[in-house]
Amino acid sequence: MAAITAALxxxxxxxxGAGMMDVKKALTEADGDVARAKEIIRAKGIQAAGKREGRKAQxxxxxxxVVESANGQTGYAVELNSExxxxxxxxxxxxxxxxxxxYAVKADADSAEALLAGAAENGTVKEAVEEAAALFGEHVKVGQFAKxxxxxxxxxAHKKSVEMPPSIVAMIATDExxxxxxHEAALQISAMGAQWLTREDVPAEVVESERRVATEKSLAEGKPEKIVPKIVEGRLNAFYKENVLLEQAFVKDPSKxxxxxxxxxxxQALxxxxxxxxxxxxA
Structure with a gap:
């Protein structure tokens, strides 16, 4: 059996967000496999109210x-973090x-790493960000990047309060x-946080994990074994409706x-x- 360390x-x-004993039991049952342990915790319905408690949000x-490009238009979003x-x-x-x-637009960067390696006024963007940290007196870094x-x-671009700059940016590419x-779709993305565009975009391993969790949860609830597959499909469909953009209920009219x-x-949404x-x- 794999060692269940304190770090694990x-x-x-x-x-x-599960308690220490629940986590230890799940890891023991999963023989130290973190992904499997998380599935076991979910299947048992252990609440995660304290998820990431104590960790300071950035x-x-x-x-x-949005800029005009050879293929129509290109949207860029760059997160800049402070303390x-x-x-x-x-x-x-x-x-x-x-x-x-x-700098991201000028370099036509495809990632945060490419952006940081790109050119600034003097030196690289990475060096410019480091200089900014000294200016602001806080740790400053480039966070997420999207294109x-x-x-x-x-x-x-959504502001959580009038005095603050945008804290959520939603971008969507469509045909003409x-x-x-x-615009309505961008509002939906901002509010509902879909993870994938279509159900075909959901990774196979994610689908398999959801299927296992749904099966174990159904059995734990005492559902008759012969109807469990049907229940599992229903729960999978609910997962898609929650996480797949094109299957989410439209917030302004849930009937569609x-x-x-x-x-x-x-x-089409692309x-x-x-x-x-x-x-x-x-970081």
């Missing part, structure tokens, strides 16, 4: 723009975020017909899906991205 227990506790803002919201809302910090965004391309790209409902919204105008301050990797 801490990792699973932080990622699930502050900052997201700069975004406090006091710094994040200062005009100079917001201006610097826009400057970093400009999508299509005939039409729509951006919605789909542009008619792109986001996919229906595009069908009504004869358009790609989307959602960036929220503090939701990337901590």
């Amino acid at each position: 227990i801490k990792q699973v506790r932080e990622e699930t 502050e900052g803002t997201i700069a975004s723009t 406090t919201d006091f710094v994040a809302k200062t005009p100079k910090f917001v201006e610097f975020a826009d400057t970093v965004l400009g 999508i391309t299509g005939p039409h790209v729509e951006i919605y 017909a789909g542009a008619a409902v792109a 899906s986001v996919g229906d919204l595009f069908k009504e105008v004869g358009g 790609a989307f991205a959602r960036v929220e301050v503090g939701k990337g990797e901590e």
Whole structure:
């Protein structure tokens, strides 16, 4: 049996919010396999109210723009993090975020790493960010990065409060017909946080994990074994409706899906991205 170390227990506790004994039992049952232990915790319905408790959320803002490109339009979104919201809302910090965004567009960067390696006014963008940290007196870093391309790209930037800069940016690429409902779709992405565009985009391992969890949960609930497969399919469909953009209920009219919204105008959604301050990797 694999060793169940304190570090392993801490990792699973932080990622699930489950208690120490529940985590230890799950890891023991899973023979130290973290992914399997998390499935066991979910299947047992252990609550995660304290998920990531005590971990400080990153502050900052997201700069975004749409530019004309060879394939129509390209949308960029760059998260710039600071330690406090006091710094994040200062005009100079917001201006610097826009400057970093400009570097991303100029370099046609495809990732945060490519952006940081790109050229700034003097030296690299990485060096410019390090210099900004000294200026603001806080740790400053480039966080999440998103880029999508299509005939039409729509951006919605959401502010959680009037005095703060954008903290959520939703982008969606559509064909020309789909542009008619792109703004509504961007609002949906911002509010509902879909993870995939279509159910075909959901990784096979994620589907298999959800299927296992649904099966174990159904059996644990005492459901007759012969009807468990049908229940599992129902729970999988509910998972898709929650996490797949085109299958989500449209927030302004739950009687139809986001996919229906595009069908009504004869358009297509091609790609989307959602960036929220503090939701990337901590550093």
